[in-house]
Amino acid sequence: MRKLILGFYVSIDGKSADADNGIRDVMMGIDDTEQEEYFVNQLWEAGAFLMGRNTYAAMAGFWPTSGHPSAKAMNEIPKVVFSRTLRSADDWPETRIASGDTAEEIAKLKAEPGKDLVAAGGTAFMHSLIKLGVVDEYRLWVLPAVTGKGAALFPELDEAVRLRLVKSTAFPSGVLELRYVPADK
Structure with a gap:
């Protein structure tokens, strides 16, 4: 059975790039060949990328014509968009829509x-x-920045979810990749 891995860039204070809080600027400003190569190699390990409709819309407008080192992987690896309103995903090759119960x-x-x-x-x-409890592994890419604002990666939960660190990788730029699994697995 395949695992579901949640991968996300986050500031040291746990904020995502959803808001205009400067995290995207930090991400784009990192020049770390070692981290980029590691990231691209991880992309090729994915059987499929899962995303919501808003992320699909942003990425479908960028990746198909991008010259970025990650573009080949992003365009060739199958993608699944979770949406009950999207009718077509023709803007980005290898993409299908999942419209049923998540x-x-x-x-x-x-x-x-x-x-x-x-x-x-x-x-x-x-x-x-996270709330559905379907995540088998968390891969947090912690960026060397504090934003003080923005959306938190983790939602409010009814009870704590205990995690166990299974791997950590530090890069010259100060980016950390932290891999966690639920403690009971």
Whole structure:
């Protein structure tokens, strides 16, 4: 069975790039060849990318014509957009729409053969996956910045979710990749 990996860039104070809080500028300003190569290699390990409609709209307007080092992987790896309103995903090759119940759609995707699933995107989509309890691994890319504002990566929960660190990688730029799994797994 495939795992669902939640991957997200976050500031040291736990804020996402959803708001205009400067995180995108920090991300774009990082010049770290080692981190970029590592990231691209991880992209190729994904069996599919999962995202919400808003993230799809932003990415479909960028990746198909991008010359970025990640573009080949982003365009060739299958993508699944979770949306009940989107009718077409023709703007970005290798993309299909999942419009059913999110937990059921995730269960079907996990049951398919292939490489692990990577969810990326806005905090609303991430929050829904966390609240459903379908995340098997968290890969947080912690950026060397504090924003003091913006959307929190994790939603308010009824009870704490205990996690266990399984890997950490530090890059020359100060970016950290932290991998966590639920403590009970």
